[in-house]
Amino acid sequence: MTSGRAPARPAGVRSHNLALLLWSVVQEPSSRADLASRTGLTKAAVSGMVDDLVERQLLDEDPPAVTGRGRPSRLLRLHPNAPTAVGLELNVDYVAAVRTTLDGHELAAHRAEIDSRALPWRELTRHLVAAWRAVVRPSGAPVLGSGIAVPGVVDHAGVVLRATNVPALTGANVAAAVATGLRVSRRSLVVDNEANLAALAERHAPMAERDFVYVSGEVGVGAGLVIGGALFRGAGGMAGELGHVSIESKGRPCGCGGQGCVEQYAGQDALLRAAGVTSVDALVAGLRDGRRRYVRAVAEAGSALGVGLAGLLNVIDVPTVVLGGLYAQVFEHLAPAVRDELDRRVLAADVRRPTVRAAHTGPEAAVRGAAAVVVQRALADGTTLFS
Numbered sequence: 068m069t070s071g072r073a074p075a076r077p078a079g080v081r082s083h084n085l086a087l088l089l090w091s092v093v094q095e096p097s098s099r100a101d102l103a104s105r106t107g108l109t110k111a112a113v114s115g116m117v118d119d120l121v122e123r124q125l126l127d128e129d130p131p132a133v134t135g136r137g138r139p140s141r142l143l144r145l146h147p148n149a150p151t152a153v154g155l156e157l158n159v160d161y162v163a164a165v166r167t168t169l170d171g172h173e174l175a176a177h178r179a180e181i182d183s184r185a186l187p188w189r190e191l192t193r194h195l196v197a198a199w200r201a202v203v204r205p206s207g208a209p210v211l212g213s214g215i216a217v218p219g220v221v222d223h224a225g226v227v228l229r230a231t232n233v234p235a236l237t238g239a240n241v242a243a244a245v246a247t248g249l250r251v252s253r254r255s256l257v258v259d260n261e262a263n264l265a266a267l268a269e270r271h272a273p274m275a276e277r278d279f280v281y282v283s284g285e286v287g288v289g290a291g292l293v294i295g296g297a298l299f300r301g302a303g304g305m306a307g308e309l310g311h312v313s314i315e316s317k318g319r320p321c322g323c324g325g326q327g328c329v330e331q332y333a334g335q336d337a338l339l340r341a342a343g344v345t346s347v348d349a350l351v352a353g354l355r356d357g358r359r360r361y362v363r364a365v366a367e368a369g370s371a372l373g374v375g376l377a378g379l380l381n382v383i384d385v386p387t388v389v390l391g392g393l394y395a396q397v398f399e400h401l402a403p404a405v406r407d408e409l410d411r412r413v414l415a416a417d418v419r420r421p422t423v424r425a426a427h428t429g430p431e432a433a434v435r436g437a438a439a440v441v442v443q444r445a446l447a448d449g450t451t452l453f454s
């Protein structure tokens with residue numbers, strides 16, 4: 068839709084309304100009558116646009132029932148050939164891809180272990196392109212667009228301003244490079260920080276709160292801030308760098324140039340080092356056996372995380388902390404220490420104790436969020452799909 072007081076152009080209004088109807092069916096299969104009552108559009112207008120959506124192979128309508136009295140309502144569903152969305156994630160030690168339907172049903176997934184810290188940008192692009200090709204079949208339903216999650220600060224133009232743990236990403240125009248590699252339009256790609264996209268996936272999980280901090284525990288520690296149901300990205304897209312909040316002014320040096328950053332105490336590398344293991348799987352197995360050194364290492368990481376989070380919660384006043392990524396895997400041992408620090412340090416805790424819970428979405432949250440952001444953008448105004 069156009070903004071301001073100028074009347075919207077008819078073509079824009081139609082795109083918007085087509086997207087609105089499609090979005091409605093993405094939420095749940097509906098009859099034409101349901102769509103009219105839900106959107107406030109006239110039944111005739113809905114019918115004309117539904118015919119258009121069926122013709123475009125975006126929607127499919129159940130066949131008329133052969134028995135029964137009255138006119139049974141025929142449900143509209145997504146057409147099997149409706150466009151799909153691709154999510155990509157480049158992280159410190161893996162690259163992942165997923166292809167989903169517009170309503171989030173997973174059609175294909177791929178994951179490969181890589182060491183992105185050691186690879187030049189050209190190689191990282193090659194891995195992203197290969198991951199995309201692993202989930203897209205040339206003969207399958209068309210691809211609407213692709214979202215790309217990266218472990219770094221991304222500006223509104225999709226350029227990575229800073230990626231402390233993957234140096235080759237800093238300054239990279241990820242969308243432009245991947246678009247060239249895939250020979251697709253740059254405009255079909257969206258790039259964002261992995262914690263932001265994971266928070267978006269969590270926001271769309273059933274029963275999700277409207278206000279929460281999603282903490283992504285990987286080698287880096289990032290936070291996605293969901294406030295009033297929407298992702299808060301800050302003035303320049305740089306909000307949520309929880310891993311680089313300092314909890315000790317003369318503390319351990321950090322790759323960001325600072326000292327005493329949360330990541331140096333609660334990030335995956337620091338945690339594994341403290342436990343004396345080399346992999347997350349070994350850590351999780353040791354915790355299951357109750358190995359005291361592992362349990363202590365996780366509790367110490369939880370305290371450090373809790374101190375950083377308490378500062379954040381005192382500033383933005385959200386009631387819920389969602390722990391994702393590695394933190395969800397060790398939640399049982401991590402959460403008590405996080406809760407202790409929040410209870411002691413968050414001023415609002417006296418009247419409303421912060422909730423700390425594990426993410427509903429699994430380790431694939433960021434890559435799923437990357438696919439979801441493409442759908443959200445396309446259905447927000449319909450111009451990508453209908454102009």
Ligand SMILES: [Zn+2]
Pocket residue numbers: 310311312321322323324325326328330
């Ligand atoms: Zn730092």
